Amino acid sequence: MSDDLTIEDYIFRLDDPNPDVRLYAAWKLGRYRNGSIVPPLIAALVDGDSAVRARVAESLGNIRDERAVQPLIDIITDADYKVRLQVVASLGRQRDYRASECIADCLQDESVEVRSAAAEALGVILDMGAIEPLVNTIFNDEDKDVRYYASRSLGELGGAATVDALLAALEGDVTLSAKVYSAEILGSLYDKRAAQALRKLAQDEDETVSGTAKWALKQIRVDDQ
Numbered sequence: 001m002s003d004d005l006t007i008e009d010y011i012f013r014l015d016d017p018n019p020d021v022r023l024y025a026a027w028k029l030g031r032y033r034n035g036s037i038v039p040p041l042i043a044a045l046v047d048g049d050s051a052v053r054a055r056v057a058e059s060l061g062n063i064r065d066e067r068a069v070q071p072l073i074d075i076i077t078d079a080d081y082k083v084r085l086q087v088v089a090s091l092g093r094q095r096d097y098r099a100s101e102c103i104a105d106c107l108q109d110e111s112v113e114v115r116s117a118a119a120e121a122l123g124v125i126l127d128m129g130a131i132e133p134l135v136n137t138i139f140n141d142e143d144k145d146v147r148y149y150a151s152r153s154l155g156e157l158g159g160a161a162t163v164d165a166l167l168a169a170l171e172g173d174v175t176l177s178a179k180v181y182s183a184e185i186l187g188s189l190y191d192k193r194a195a196q197a198l199r200k201l202a203q204d205e206d207e208t209v210s211g212t213a214k215w216a217l218k219q220i221r222v223d224d225q
Contacts, residue, residue, distance in 0.1 A: 007032055011040045019049040026052060030059025038063060042071045050080035057083060061090025069096045076102050081111040088114060092121025100127035107137050107150075115146045123153025128161055135165045139178045151181040155188050163191045170197050179209045187216025194220060 005013075005028075013025035026044060029037045037059075044056045053075070060068040069091065076087045088106050091099040103125070106118035119137055122130040130153070137150035154162055166182045174182075183201050186194040194216070201213035 007034060007037060011037065014040055014044045014047075019047075019052055022047060022049065022052045023055050026055040026059050030055070030062045033063060035063070035065060038065050038067050042068060045071055045075055050078070050083055053078065054080070054083045054086045057086035057090050061086070061093045064094055066094070066096060069094050069098055073099055073102050076106065081109070081114055084109065084111065084114045085117050088117040088121055092117070092124045095125050097125065097127050100125055100130055104130055104133040107133050107141075107146075112143045112146060115141065115143065116149050119146055119149035119153055123149070123156040126157060128157060128159065131157055131161050131165050135162075135169050138181050139169050139172075139174065144177070147177055147181060151185060155185050158189050160191065163189055163194055167194060167197050170201075176206050176209060179204060179206070180212050183209065183212040183216045187212075187219035190220050192220050 007029065010025040010028045013021050014029075016022050016025070022044070026041065029041060041056050041060050045053060045060075047053050047056065057072060057075070060072060072087050072091050072094070076084060076091070078084050078087065084106065088103055091103055100122065103118050103121050106114055109115050109118065115137075119134065122134060134150045134154045134157070138147050138154065141147050141150070154166075163186065166186060169178070170182055179201055183198060186198060198213045198217050198220075202210050202217060204210045204213065
């Protein structure tokens with residue numbers, strides 16, 4: 001397809017009978033930073049081809065425009081996980097609090113890729129309401145990548161509420177992975193209220209857990225392990 005086409009040409013091709021043409025048009029429009037492309041891309045979110053819907057969602061994520069937020073939210077439960085993945089990623093790039101709750105719900109998605117994207121997106125939006133679901137993800141999700149992105153986002157959120165949530169969660173049965181991530185996050189937040197929990201972790205029989213906890217104690221300037 002010719003690259004001499006205009007924005008209007010690509011918008012027109014979003015209605016082409018050939019899904020490959022629509023797919024390419026959606027991709028090309030996502031390369032522009034022009035507000036005029038937002039309404040036609042929004043309209044194309046209901047395309048009958050899932051690959052096109054995913055590409056449209058991706059292209060909308062390339063433009064930070066509040067008009068795209070609710071339409072993206074409306075298709076976040078799409079039957080195709082690749083669409084859900086692009087929707088979650090694009091909503092994260094919009095950095096709009098309206099999307100926080102539905103993205104947090106995606107932490108329960110059957111797709112590892114979608115859960116990972118949701119965990120990462122919540123650290124971009126920085127809504128403190130995401131702390132509890134992110135902590136639950138670190139402590140309960142079976143996938144290491146999902147846990148990693150959740151821990152990174154919790155570190156980005158930070159604050160006393162994150163410390164409180166982690167300390168409360170550490171009082172229950174905790175996996176080795178959760179212990180390590182908790183120690184890493186607590187060490188990065190420099191809150192001395194974590195000292196008691198970190199001292200306990202520093203005595204853990206697992207060397208990774210104990211070593212991370214000792215590092216965290218030094219970070220918060222508590223050296224008397």
